[in-house]
Amino acid sequence: MKTNSNKHYKLALIIFVPSFLFFLFKVVFLNFPLFPNNDAVSYTIEAKLSFKPKYKTPIKVRMYLPQSKDSFVITDENFLKKGAYGESINQAGDNRTINWTKSEASGEQFFFYRAVVQESSSYSNDKEDKAPSLAINEFIGSQVLAANTLIEHAKSRSADLESFIHEIIKVILDNTYEQELNHLLEGDKSDLKKTELAVSLLNMAQIPARIVHGVELKSDARDVKLEHWFEVFGKNRITSYRMNSSNYKVPYNFLPWYRGKNSLAYISGGTDTHVGIFIRKNIESEISNVVSEAKIQNPTLYKFSLFNLPLDMQRVFQILLLFPLGGIIIVIIRNIIGINSLGTFIPILIAISFRETKLFNGLCLFSIIIAFGLGVMFFLDRLKLLLVPRLTVVLTSVIIFILVMSMLMHNLGFERNVSIALFPMIILTMVIERLSIIWEEQGSTKAIKLCATTLLVAAIIYLIITNSIVTHLMFVFPELALCFLALALSLGRYTGYRLTECFRFGSILE
Amino acid sequence: MTIVNIFKQMKLLREKGVLGMNARNAEYVLPNNERHLYPLVDDKVKTKQLAMANNIPVPKMYYVVKSPREIKNDFFNALKPYKDFAIKPAHGQCGEGIIIVTDVINEHYKLIDGTRMTKEDLSYAVSTIMSGVYSLGGQQDEVLVEYRIKFDPVFDEITFRGVPDIRVITYRGVPTMSMLRLPTSYSNGKANLHQDGIGVGVNISTGKSMKAVFRNQIITIHPDTFVDIQGIQIPYWDRILELATRSYDMTGLVYQGVDIVIDKDLGPLILELNARPGLNIQIANQTGIRPRLELIDEHKDEFTSLESRIEFAKKNFR
Structure with a gap:
């Protein structure tokens, strides 16, 4: 029986037309850009400060703020807080601080600081910092001796200020003076401690220097760690150095946040302080003007735009909005091309996790994990375990395997991207389970083939969803998701042959 | 092309x-x-019952394992009278998970491909089927024991x-x-x-x-x-x-x-x-x-x- 109902086409049209018109409206009348603009780079940085107040204790919060200086301009900033706090922004020495005060509070407290930072080409340092007074000798007792040894070593190998600083950095990073270093660092081998030591040594050698804390501006990062470097005051200019054996120069994308020895935030009257920093490269850089105009002219429109959400939520939606696209690709691959993969949406999840690991690493990692999991599975087969415990054992051993692998990679110096946090472990376990059955029932060739096609499909989806134009479009124009919905609807009753069926039924035609 | x-x-x-x-x-x-x-x-047990009610000949059903605790005793007791039988997942597809026993010698089960299974092997295989390995969506399954066809x-x-x-x-x-x-x-x-x-x-x-x-x-x-x-x-x-x-x-x-x-x-x-x-x-x-x-x-x-x-x-x- 042929159903003549075209209801799904009508519905698709009803959904497609308005969402596409809305898309066009945004492009034509609101000037939302169709392509990502990489020229005018701006970043949104967000610091989230949280703590638990002590019972009936006055609360005083101090946090450092970045400032428009050097090659960075803060174009917009705002503060969000829970509850009525007194608020004041001060300039304290080289730094800008914000102070929040309240007589008492209960429940977890939050403060948000959000700023839009732009790299500016003008290097106008209108407000030149005065050289800090040399800190009083901070070394005690035998540390002075050790410090002197290091300074002497550096002096003996240097010709001028520049080379002296290089030697100081080298001597701290190298292990030639291991004993002295251990003594001076007091067992703390963090970057911060090493930078602090460099500053102290320079000060001891009568060279004015100070420590700088800042963040690296990169495209997408959550829970960003503070970077530390130091500035040395030369005769007429300030130079920055970083504790890095390969390159002392501070990369241009390091945004100085504050200077000095304190920590980023100080809270009296609270415990469990936590500062989380998020950074996102702005897609809206170019449209921020448009949006802010739209904000004035049409407040409701702006309210419903994604840019109005907190940064971490924006990040989540940036990923979520890629799913509809992935779904459509799956529809096309399955129903029009006719390639089968493991599970329906498993390739999308794998593709999304490839975003974290990059394609090549992801493919390797995935294959290694699957191979390992299959090995465990076949071993467990001999122990005759029930399904769910068996799956749990596989899941756990896969995670431990990844843990060991990450540690190995770390120690071997392959720091780059073993970030497997988002790797869908549970789904991976199901894949392993499914694969091991296919392996036994239908043979290894079939299982490997299926695994390979799954990876192929995942790779295709990955290549599409990581395209910067695609990501940009999906995020700036979420209404496109509705267009894809309409497309999926209209493909819902596609009855044509799948491409692979041309080959499958080929023998009938001969 | x-x-x-x-x-x-x-x-x-x-x-x-x-x-x-x-x-x-x-x-x-x-x-x-x-x-x-x-x-x-989709459920072979249901198909069989329906067929029997309609007088349509099907391989005779010997036993249905409905819960895992039956495996230890009831299942093997039910098998005792038979020298050969077929074991199937009720929700299996494409012949997956089927075990065909052609002979039973001292609690050893001879399979159609010539291999042998001990009692433990068989009860493990049955419990694997029960846990839903072969059923769509992996839900709990039942195991069917029936007449082995001699073609x-x-x-x-x-x-x-x-x-x-x-x-x-x-x-x-x-x-x-x-x-x-x-x-x-x-x-x-x-x-x-x-x-x-x-x-x-x-x-x-x-x-x-x-x-x-x-x-x-x-x-x-x-x-x-x-x-x-x-x-x-x-x-x-x-x-x-x-x-x-x-x-x-x-x-x-x-x-x-x-x-x-x-x-x-x-x-x-x-x-x-x-x-x-x-x-x-x-x-x-x-x-x-x-x-x-x-x-x-x-x-x-x-x-x-x-x-x-x-x-x-x-x-x-x-």
């Missing part, structure tokens, strides 16, 4: 009336087969281990297309085409085998036994058509696949039913199924009785 060639190929397939996967689902399975009827065929000697020369079966597709209760599926040494005792079994087209009018397809190529002799496959008269053919037709009245599934085996003592038995039968039957018959389906649609008002449907099929599909 260029894009133009692909379109040409698709046009040829359309002219031949070959039914593709999308068209099968969108035009035949989804609009016709009502969802609530699926459990009748009719007519197929002896063209079978390599395993059970040959006959697949009939019925549409609106009319036998539309059928094939004989033969296991080979490459197919691990299974008779599915995509698992390297042989598909042999069967003439609905006469019940005689026609061309055969193995690994997507037309063959005339069995690759293991070198015996001519063509022109074999399948015994009990009228009975087979009758069973296939009656199973439509039993389930109400408009587009249905019926799997039938011929036991040397009991004659044709229905092994299982399928609400989404595969499309390989077209390859085995070297022709598209769509013209037949459309012909049945045209004459759907003429089918007043079981006999009229069989009559129609025998007259039109050869």
